[in-house]
Amino acid sequence: AQKITQTQPGMFVQEKEAVTLDCTYDTSDQSYGLFWYKQPSSGEMIFLIYQGSYDEQNATEGRYSLNFQKARKSANLVISASQLGDSAMYFCAMREYDYKLSFGAGTTVTVRA
Amino acid sequence: DGGITQSPKYLFRKEGQNVTLSCEQNLNHDAMYWYRQDPGQGLRLIYYSQIVNDFQKGDIAEGYSVSREKKESFPLTVTSAQKNPTAFYLCASKGGQVGQPQHFGDGTRLSIL
Numbered sequence: 001a002q003k004i005t006q007t008q009p010g011m012f013v014q015e016k017e018a019v020t021l022d023c024t025y026d027t028s029d030q031s032y033g034l035f036w037y038k039q040p041s042s043g044e045m046i047f048l049i050y051q052g053s054y055d056e057q058n059a060t061e062g063r064y065s066l067n068f069q070k071a072r073k074s075a076n077l078v079i080s081a082s083q084l085g086d087s088a089m090y091f092c093a094m095r096e097y098d099y100k101l102s103f104g105a106g107t108t109v110t111v112r113a
Numbered sequence: 114d115g116g117i118t119q120s121p122k123y124l125f126r127k128e129g130q131n132v133t134l135s136c137e138q139n140l141n142h143d144a145m146y147w148y149r150q151d152p153g154q155g156l157r158l159i160y161y162s163q164i165v166n167d168f169q170k171g172d173i174a175e176g177y178s179v180s181r182e183k184k185e186s187f188p189l190t191v192t193s194a195q196k197n198p199t200a201f202y203l204c205a206s207k208g209g210q211v212g213q214p215q216h217f218g219d220g221t222r223l224s225i226l
Contacts, residue, residue, distance in 0.1 A: 035215075037217075
């Protein structure tokens with residue numbers, strides 16, 4: 001069974017607008033972590049934001065925020081004030097007890113001027 | 114600057130040939146990982162190592178081998194048994210704290226001649 005599901009293969013967003021990328025996860029662990037990475041066309045993976053399962057506050061890092069809804073098992077990424085440089089593929093990933101990461105299939109974001 | 118260096122950036126393999134991808138880190142991380150990424154897909158775990166002289170198979174280890182003789186180095190060999198090796202390969206490392214993200218190298222693109 002898929003541990004991480006990203007249902008949006010691709011999205012378009014207007015520059016300066018906000019965009020929400022969906023991520024749902026499946027785990028029976030009580031302790032786990034959720035990560036979002038950005039992959040530009042050049043291929044490197046850039047860490048954006050982390051949410052631990054016991055964290056009560058939603059994580060924020062600059063223009064990135066993570067909308068964590070534990071009961072629904074969702075960890076959506078919100079990018080505010082989109083910039084042209086935000087055009088990339090975005091991956092949601094989950095760390096379980098064994099410290100391995102499971103990645104979703106990714107969402108391609110294209111920012112339009 | 115601390116980081117992860119993967120080499121070469123591009124690699125071509127002939128039929129029946131083994132090739133080795135290099136991954137070196139100077140972040141003093143204990144854990145290292147190898148992932149495979151096919152076009153438009155997420156990352157899949159090949160092998161990982163949590164400590165020197167020890168490593169475990171990931172989800173798609175068949176046709177690959179690794180070694181971890183030094184903390185800094187985690188080379189991946191793509192053997193002739195891997196019938197479809199054309200992919201983008203990413204190496205990552207991680208520090209000890211629970212919320213620490215995996216840090217990635219810039220990747221190696223492997224193609225069949």
